[in-house]
Amino acid sequence: MEYPVRRSDNTSWQQHIQDRETRAALKSQHPRILWFTGLSGAGKTTIASHVDMLLHVSGKHTFILDGDNLRHGLNQDLGFSVADRVENIRRTAHVAKLMSDAGLIVLVCLISPYRLDRRMARDLMEPGEFIEIFVDTPLDICAKRDPKGLYKKAYAGEISNFTGVGDTYEPPVSPELHLNTVGTTPIDLAEQIVAHLELT
16 A cells, blocks of 8 residues: 555644643652763763662652663664664654653653764753763773673674774863763762753
């Protein structure tokens, strides 16, 4: 069966009575997108989990969108080609946007190696809502940690286009937060993030 007309050409945006401001006010918080970017094994999910815990204790409403978890469901049809990585970011960014519209603080943990894709995600959000967090861990340390055994496979040629080995990672130029992980702990870094949120 053929579909000659694109579905997006036949839809219109529906406005609802309960808007994002109303939903955020109900939760007594400002919606935020905390976008954690960095190499595989940098510590993005670990730090985000600590941030999530600290925010929960303070009564905030949050949700974590983790790249690996999303690839088990929403993005399970995507591989790791450049086109698939772009689509992975696009889908995740739009889900984060919907969650922010519900008044949530959303923690996104994705390698998201390309600056252009991160800019696309930022442009979807309201001004001041997108907080780019660069989890800066040197490649050799990430490879030494190798919690999923991916670097070993990449260096052995079993995985192609692996970020940092067979493909490029473009670090943020001016992130809201630049976390150097060497010589500190995930909880200390999480506290820095929460402190930043309290000031913005």
